[in-house]
Every structure is written in structure tokens, then in C-alpha cells.
Amino acid sequence: MLIEFRLPQFGMGMTDGTILGWRKQPGDAVAKDEPLLDVEAAKTDIEIGSPVDGVLAQILVAAKENVPVQTVIAMIETQDALAPGASPPAGDAQTAPAVDGMRSKATPLARRAADINGVDLDSLQGSGPGGRICRNDVHAAAEAGMPQQAGAADAVQVEPRARRAAKELGMDLKMVKGTGPAGRIVEADVRSSTKAAPPPAPPSAPPSAPAPAQQQAAAATPQAVPHSKMRQIIAQRLTQSKQTVPHFYLTAHCEIDALLAARARINAAFPGENVSVNAFVIKAVACALDKVPAANVSWTEAEMLHHSTVDIAMAVATDGGLITPIVRAAQAKTLRAIGAETKDLAARARNGGLSPREYKGGSVSVSNLGMFGVEEFSAIINPPHSCIFAVGAGMEKPVARHGALAVATVMTVTLSVDHRAVDGSVAGQLLSAFKSFIEEPLSLMA
Numbered sequence: 001m002l003i004e005f006r007l008p009q010f011g012m013g014m015t016d017g018t019i020l021g022w023r024k025q026p027g028d029a030v031a032k033d034e035p036l037l038d039v040e041a042a043k044t045d046i047e048i049g050s051p052v053d054g055v056l057a058q059i060l061v062a063a064k065e066n067v068p069v070q071t072v073i074a075m076i077e078t079q080d081a082l083a084p085g086a087s088p089p090a091g092d093a094q095t096a097p098a099v100d101g102m103r104s105k106a107t108p109l110a111r112r113a114a115d116i117n118g119v120d121l122d123s124l125q126g127s128g129p130g131g132r133i134c135r136n137d138v139h140a141a142a143e144a145g146m147p148q149q150a151g152a153a154d155a156v157q158v159e160p161r162a163r164r165a166a167k168e169l170g171m172d173l174k175m176v177k178g179t180g181p182a183g184r185i186v187e188a189d190v191r192s193s194t195k196a197a198p199p200p201a202p203p204s205a206p207p208s209a210p211a212p213a214q215q216q217a218a219a220a221t222p223q224a225v226p227h228s229k230m231r232q233i234i235a236q237r238l239t240q241s242k243q244t245v246p247h248f249y250l251t252a253h254c255e256i257d258a259l260l261a262a263r264a265r266i267n268a269a270f271p272g273e274n275v276s277v278n279a280f281v282i283k284a285v286a287c288a289l290d291k292v293p294a295a296n297v298s299w300t301e302a303e304m305l306h307h308s309t310v311d312i313a314m315a316v317a318t319d320g321g322l323i324t325p326i327v328r329a330a331q332a333k334t335l336r337a338i339g340a341e342t343k344d345l346a347a348r349a350r351n352g353g354l355s356p357r358e359y360k361g362g363s364v365s366v367s368n369l370g371m372f373g374v375e376e377f378s379a380i381i382n383p384p385h386s387c388i389f390a391v392g393a394g395m396e397k398p399v400a401r402h403g404a405l406a407v408a409t410v411m412t413v414t415l416s417v418d419h420r421a422v423d424g425s426v427a428g429q430l431l432s433a434f435k436s437f438i439e440e441p442l443s444l445m446a
Contacts, residue, residue: 017041029111045352106133161187262441275339286330288433299421315367386421
């Protein structure tokens with residue numbers, strides 16, 4: 001029987017999604033949970049699996065189309081319709097393709113195994129009821145070296161970012177060797193293949209150079225790049241925040257020489273871990289909010305939400321825009337645990353590998369631009385968070401100590417606060433607590 005496959009909803013905030021590409025084509029066998037298509041939703045790319053075993057009968061939404069959740073995007077012919085002796089339902093050959101030859105007598109799992117192993121089903125004898133071909137028949141044939149079907153190499157999986165990179169660079173994916181799991185082609189494979197490829201041969205008759213006026217006209221024409229779903233969400237949320245959230249700002253100058261020394265000792269004691277300054281910042285924010293719980297809140301029109309744990313969102317820049325994966329219950333984690341978690345979250349954020357739960361929620365954000373040499377800045381609050389810490393670079397500066405000048409490494413931090421949720425005095429206590437934890441790093445290791 002034919003069933004409707006609807007675009008699922010991942011998280012309460014997802015209202016629609018853009019189809020990035022289909023992994024299967026009409027007539028292909030699919031197994032339950034086997035990757036079927038890739039969807040861009042909010043701030044991440046999602047790999048969606050088939051809900052059932054069967055055959056992909058019809059694709060109703062093409063790649064690059066954006067549709068609301070619960071839209072019917074495909075039709076799948078389930079295993080019930082492929083019982084021994086049964087034939088696929090009649091219909092338009094383009095919308096419900098027939099399965100010819102011995103493929104009609106093979107189970108969906110057997111057809112999938114044949115596609116993966118490159119086994120020609122027409123060369124097999126089935127051991128199932130009525131001569132039906134089972135998955136074990138295919139595996140046995142593959143081990144025995146039975147004839148392969150044409151196009152077996154096409155079964156290699158390609159991640160969405162790799163497909164986009166190949167299209168951008170004009171690369172033929174058949175010429176790319178995958179290094180991912182099971183030979184899957186990842187973005188790095190495409191880009192490294194481009195670097196390794198020999199330069200194209202020069203044309204035998206180079207075209208005449210355009211006139212200066214034509215060159216100026218071409219240079220003056222901007223390239224129009226459609227907004228991605230992620231960029232649209234960022235623009236919408238930050239515009240809403242700046243227009244509706246009453247921001248106020250507090251700034252503190254923190255001396256971090258003791259922090260840098262503690263970091264050096266930790267990294268020397270645990271080679272390979274490389275705990276970053278950002279891990280200290282996140283831990284200090286967590287300890288400060290644990291000490292000043294009145295700031296660990298979120299504003300809603302009906303009530304104030306008081307959070308029982310400190311879940312900190314850290315801003316990560318990706319090719320598509322800013323995303324904020326969350327370190328949950330940061331107040332209960334060690335510096336080393338936070339360091340390892342932030343590195344993992346940042347890497348998967350840049351590769352589009354985060355699940356919605358990993359970047360939704362939280363009560364406070366941290367945005368660190370110190371690695372770019374930015375000395376001081378203020379950030380826009382990310383609703384429903386009540387605060388965001390904007391962290392600048394550590395810079396050597398003159399400081400006064402006991403009436404004498406000295407030199408210290410100073411990090412400037414600006415706290416943006418939602419005045420609806422947090423009063424000025426509470427925000428002052430929060431920033432003061434943060435400064436004390438940053439300047440006394442041993443307190444973060446207790």
C-alpha cells in the first residue's frame with residue numbers, strides 16, 4: 001500500500017524546511033531509518049530517514065523547495081504491497097514506477113543490500129517463499145563474487161555540505177574519494193580534490209579582453225545570493241530582539257594574568273586537551289549565575305521563568321551565520337569537561353551536525369571575539385535569554401596598584417541585559433561575581 005511521507009517537525013520552533021536533496025530516487029528501495037533526504041531547518045541541516053521499509057514511489061517536493069512541516073513530500077510503497085505474487089500498484093510510470101524482473105520478487109531490504117553491494121538481482125535465485133529473494137541471498141552472492149549491477153559506485157553517500165561544495169566548485173562527485181564512515185563523501189573530500197586536480201588546459205584561442213568600460217560595468221554589478229533559511233532566522237530574531245527588548249549595558253575590566261597561568265599549568269598537566277580561555281569564561285559565567293540566581297531567568301509576557309540549572313549558549317560563527325550551541329548544567333562541570341564539550345559543539349556546529357536540542361533553550365549567552373583581536377564590543381541579546389556576555393581580547397595595559405603603575409593583561413567584558421527580567425543592581429552583582437571568578441581562577445576549580 002502507498003503511504004504519505006510528511007515533512008516532520010524537529011523542535012517546537014520549526015515551522016518549515018527547505019529540501020536540500022534526495023538520497024533516493026523513485027523506484028529505489030528504502031529501509032526504515034535509512035537516510036532518505038536532507039532538509040535545512042532553522043539553523044541546522046537535518047538528515048531524515050525513511051519511516052518504513054519499502055520502495056520510494058513518488059517525490060512530491062523537489063530539491064531547493066521550501067514547504068511547511070507536515071506537508072506530504074513523498075509517497076512510499078510499503079512492504080505489505082510487495083507480498084509474494086503481488087505486483088506493484090498500477091499508475092503513471094513516473095509517479096509509481098514498476099519494479100522489473102527479479103527486483104519485483106526481492107524484499108525491500110534485499111533490494112537495498114543489492115544496491116549497496118552492487119549485486120545484480122537478475123542473477124539470483126531466491127530462497128524465500130515463492131522464490132522470493134531475501135537479504136541473506138544478496139549477502140551470500142556478494143561474498144561469492146556474483147555479477148554486479150551497473151552504477152554500483154553511485155551507492156556512495158554524500159553529505160549535504162559536500163554536494164553544495166561540489167556544485168559551487170563544479171566538481172564531479174564521481175571523481176571524489178570519500179573518507180567518511182563507509183566511504184561517505186564529506187565537504188573536506190570535495191575541497192581537497194579541487195586542490196589536487198590539475199589546472200585546466202588553457203584555451204587554444206583566448207577570448208579578447210573586454211573593454212575597460214565593460215570591465216567597470218561587470219565589477220559594479222553585485223552578485224545576488226538568496227538568503228538561506230538560517231540567515232533569515234538570524235535576521236528575524238535579532239531584529240525582534242533589538243526592537244522589543246530594552247537593553248542596558250555594564251562593562252568590567254578583568255585582569256587575567258592568573259587565569260593565563262592556571263590555563264598553562266592545566267594544559268601542561270593534560271597534554272592534548274588544550275583548555276581554552278573561553279572555557280574559563282563559560283565556567284565563570286556559570287559560577288556567577290549560580291551565586292546570583294536572580295539573574296538566571298527568562299522573561300515571558302505572562303510570567304518570569306526561574307531556571308534551576310545554568311545552561312549557557314556560546315556563539316559560534318559558521319559559513320551560514322551565527323549559531324549558539326548550549327553547554328547545559330555548566331555550573332556542575334569541570335573546566336576540562338567544559339573545554340572538551342565546547343570544542344565538540346563548535347566543530348559540529350560548523351559541520352551542520354547539531355540537533356535542535358543542542359542549540360535551543362538556555363538563559364544566558366557568551367560571545368567571544370577576543371581571538372580576532374577585538375578589544376571591546378556590546379552584543380544583542382538572544383531571546384529568550386536575559387543576558388549576553390561580550391568578551392574582548394586580553395591586552396597588556398597599565399594598571400594602578402597601591403599608588404604605583406604596573407602592567408597587566410586586561411580583558412574587557414560588556415554585559416547586555418534585558419531590563420524587563422533583570423534589574424540594574426542584580427546585573428551589577430552578576431558582573432561583579434563574574435569578575436571575581438575570572439581574577440581568582442582557583443575558585444573555578446573548587
